[in-house]
Amino acid sequence: MDAIKIQLPHTVQPRAENANDGAVSRTMQPIVTGTSVVAFKYKDGIMMAADTLASYGSLARFRSEKRLMAVGDNTLVGVSGDLSDFQYMQHVLEDLETRELCMDDDQTLGTKSVYKYISNIMYNRRTKVDPLWNSYVVAGLDHDEKFLGFVDLYGTRYQSPTIATGFGAHLAQPILRKRVEGREDEIEEEEALAILDDCMRVLFYRDARSFNKLRRAKVTAQGVEISEPYSLETNWDFAESIVGYGG
């Protein structure tokens, strides 16, 4: 058995501390960022959504970035935080998929394995005080068992029927707790989509780093399905009546 070692894909440069100039570079702060990810369990599996904006501080820098990713056949990963760190993680996960494929043993990557793999990378990097500045939401469906987990730059991890990152934790999570908690196995797809859109609409109204172009995704027994970008109906009539800064 070979030693377990993460091979850097050729497209990823070695980190600066490996170069011989003695300099060490770390992510001290996120630069190009993605905002909230919202996810919850419903009858057929798990729903997730994220907008397509990559912000550079308050600048809406890149407007069609993909923050939802499928890993293996039945795992969905959503990310918020620094998007260059996410691209690194994408390389690592694609590499993992390739190695799994090359095994040619009819085994596939399970959701819990992907979750543990990401968690270990995140905790390992925090332990080097060189974190990947992200929050990851990992969702999947293995043999009728729904899985929804979270891990962040501290390596803090938890599972919950409803998960929302960033501003979503403050704005969307209360909505999800009210409408989903305890009903995970009852909610039909139609209602799930309505709940998801309501959460994303609230986020678009109040989170100044959000964007009305988003993707949603679901994991069901049929696998992972990530939508094309779409927009939500919004109503700004109330703005007429706002005078001063009372909004």
Place this chain on the structure above:
Amino acid sequence: MDFAQFQQAPVSVPTEHHSHGNRWDPYVDNGGTSLAIAGEDFVVVASDTRQSNGYSINSRYSPKAFELSNGSVLATTGYHADALKLVEHIEQRAQLYFHKHDRAMNVSAMAQMLSGILYSKRFFPYYVFPILSGLDAKGKGAVYTYDPVGNMERVNYQAYGSASALVQPFLDSQVGFKNQRNADPSRLLERPQAVKLAIDAFTGATERDIHTGDWLDLFIIDQDGIHQTKRELKHD
């Protein structure tokens, strides 16, 4: 309350700065409370299952008390990611011990080992307050408590975590019979009383501590093994 944490969220903008000098703080406090009460031939261990981060509830069911392979229970509080890694660390060492000696570790050996594991990370500690419980070689209830760098003490009862300042004085009075005339401080509780006190302690803690609540994982360890039950606490 450290409001700087809101700016440490992954969505903060480049120009915003963090409070701890210029160095990122690699620790978080995930709240929650754990306790253990030893009896003559049993131990009661209880932990709530809420995991929080500041004012946010991450999860309502994220267990922080773990059944170990040698039949003991490790209840933790503090930084959850470190707690999970600590459990892996302990189990790895316990497995090496098992293969070397062809028997599971007894609780006192594991207690001593845990102190060593914690101290081995003295200069980058596991931010965890562990309580290790099991039956000792004579079958008596054993509770070992630690600080994050490995100071160890065997006690009859202990409460740790975000509500420890509420629960420990309650246990001092009702389990330790402290500062009471005509009471024997070394007297051990009977099983139903210990269970009842553990539950009452958490009902009270949940009422006053925002980081404690949701569910209670209860373990009763005796010569037959570990009996685990899950009870509801308030979800607010």
